[in-house]
Amino acid sequence: MASEQIRYIGVNDHEIDLFEGQYDVPSGMSYNSWVILDGKVCVMDTVDRSFAQPYLKNLEAALAGRRPDYLVVSHVEPDHASSVQAFLDAYPEVTLVGNAKTFQLLENYFVLGETRRLVVKEGDTLPLGEHTLRFTLAPMVHWPEVMMSYEEREKILFSADAFGQFGALDDMPDWDDDEARRYYLNIVGKYGPQVQAVLKKAAALDIAAIHPLHGPVLQADAMAHALAKYQIWSTYAVEDEGVLIAYASLHGNTAAAAEKLADLLDEAGCPDVVLADLARVDMAEALACAFRFGKVVLCASTYNAGLMPFMEDFLHHLKAKNWQKRTVGLVENGSWAPMAAKTMRELLAGMKEITVLEPAVTIKGAPKTTDLPALQALRDAVMAE
Ligand SMILES: Cc1cc2nc3c(=O)[nH]c(=O)nc-3n(C[C@H](O)[C@H](O)[C@H](O)COP(=O)(O)O)c2cc1C
Ligand SMILES: [Fe+2]
Ligand SMILES: [Fe+2]
Numbered sequence: 001m002a003s004e005q006i007r008y009i010g011v012n013d014h015e016i017d018l019f020e021g022q023y024d025v026p027s028g029m030s031y032n033s034w035v036i037l038d039g040k041v042c043v044m045d046t047v048d049r050s051f052a053q054p055y056l057k058n059l060e061a062a063l064a065g066r067r068p069d070y071l072v073v074s075h076v077e078p079d080h081a082s083s084v085q086a087f088l089d090a091y092p093e094v095t096l097v098g099n100a101k102t103f104q105l106l107e108n109y110f111v112l113g114e115t116r117r118l119v120v121k122e123g124d125t126l127p128l129g130e131h132t133l134r135f136t137l138a139p140m141v142h143w144p145e146v147m148m149s150y151e152e153r154e155k156i157l158f159s160a161d162a163f164g165q166f167g168a169l170d171d172m173p174d175w176d177d178d179e180a181r182r183y184y185l186n187i188v189g190k191y192g193p194q195v196q197a198v199l200k201k202a203a204a205l206d207i208a209a210i211h212p213l214h215g216p217v218l219q220a221d222a223m224a225h226a227l228a229k230y231q232i233w234s235t236y237a238v239e240d241e242g243v244l245i246a247y248a249s250l251h252g253n254t255a256a257a258a259e260k261l262a263d264l265l266d267e268a269g270c271p272d273v274v275l276a277d278l279a280r281v282d283m284a285e286a287l288a289c290a291f292r293f294g295k296v297v298l299c300a301s302t303y304n305a306g307l308m309p310f311m312e313d314f315l316h317h318l319k320a321k322n323w324q325k326r327t328v329g330l331v332e333n334g335s336w337a338p339m340a341a342k343t344m345r346e347l348l349a350g351m352k353e354i355t356v357l358e359p360a361v362t363i364k365g366a367p368k369t370t371d372l373p374a375l376q377a378l379r380d381a382v383m384a385e
Helices: 049-063 084-090 100-109 177-187 189-203 220-234 253-267 283-292 309-320 340-349 368-382
Strands: 006-008 011-013 030-031 033-036 041-044 070-072 095-096 116-119 125-127 133-138 147-151 156-158 210-213 242-248 275-276 295-303 324-333 352-356 362-365
Touching: 011 049, 033 049, 049 084, 095 100, 100 116, 177 189, 177 220, 177 283, 177 368, 189 220, 210 220, 242 253, 242 283, 242 362, 253 275, 253 295, 253 362, 253 368, 275 283, 283 309, 295 309, 295 340, 295 368, 309 340, 324 340, 324 368, 340 352, 362 368
Parallel strands: 041 070, 070 095, 095 116, 156 210, 242 275, 242 295, 295 324, 324 352, 324 362
Antiparallel strands: 006 033, 011 030, 033 041, 125 133, 133 147, 147 156
16 A cells, blocks of 8 residues: 555545445445655645544654645545645644645635645646655546646656545455446546546556555556556446446336346347346446446336436436437336337437437336337347447
8 A cells, every 4th residue: 555655544434324425335435645754744635524533643653753744635625635624733834735726725615824835737846855746737537626646756646536436445455347437437427538638648657556545556457457447438438348228117117128128138148238227226336337338228107297207317417427429228108198208318319429229119007018029129229239
């Protein structure tokens, strides 16, 4: 996790129920922070304020009697910066290091008053002795003020939220594709072009390790793997061959049609079929799966002349994360005036480069043997794409 001079002082959060007030984190969350002990002592970010005390203890232990000269604030979001006040109370003489936006945003949360500041720009360096930090801005890789720091001696990229993952380090010590994907696509999925800009800058650096603000440090093969995944995710490319069948069903009939379609796809040799009951699965997981595959079939009951709300919600989430470049099949259900396919089409029309497979399948009530040819035709269309 660290070297002799760059020590880990972060914390694991197992008390959290929802990260960012919305994402399930069954394995908890880590808030990472490091201290660089050199001629100057520099701390890289703080942690969520619920953990300010254990964090300051970790720092004090690593300092062994020294005091920090700098606190670099890579990201002002409260999961990292809400202990800045506690830090300043303990070490009021420290110099905060950030870009102009960092200080603008920090002052939305704290009264900085006379606090010492060092305002840095793209490419500026901060010599610490043997170690030197070089700053690079990463706007919207998660917030507008985000910046990364590259430490030239140990070739470490402190990457802020990028390359992070859900899960506390004592529970998930290694990079996990599923949790990293769910984290990335839900948290920064919307900002693919901005992540691309960062990847281009990173490609010009000789990086030995990536230190993200959440999740494990990445080195060697794990780092190459994560970089390859970020290349796919940030360009909205298809990650794996397979089909997500996402359904929202009031009384189980649409669910039965979705299951039938899954069987048909399996029998036809589809490499991977994932069924997601949108009322019951984690919406963030279903969303990540929709990005993972190139093809998605949406199956929904008509509800009060519109769409079963869980499907509507799912489509709003996809739109909010800039979901694009995908092929979509539609299955609707309705007893008297089916409207689900029309409503889904309207919501999909607001997204980029979505191909809707025609025709949509309409089922009235329970799926019957007479519905089979339409489901088979949809299966064939999905397989042909
Ligand atoms: C609260 C409620 C509202 C509904 N609204 C409509 C509607 O506006 N138009 C329609 O054709 N069917 C409507 N239906 C009928 C369902 O779409 C129909 O029963 C369908 O087969 C449900 O499939 P499911 O068992 O997967 O929920 C409604 C059903 C319920 C329970
Ligand atoms: Fe963030
Ligand atoms: Fe974060």
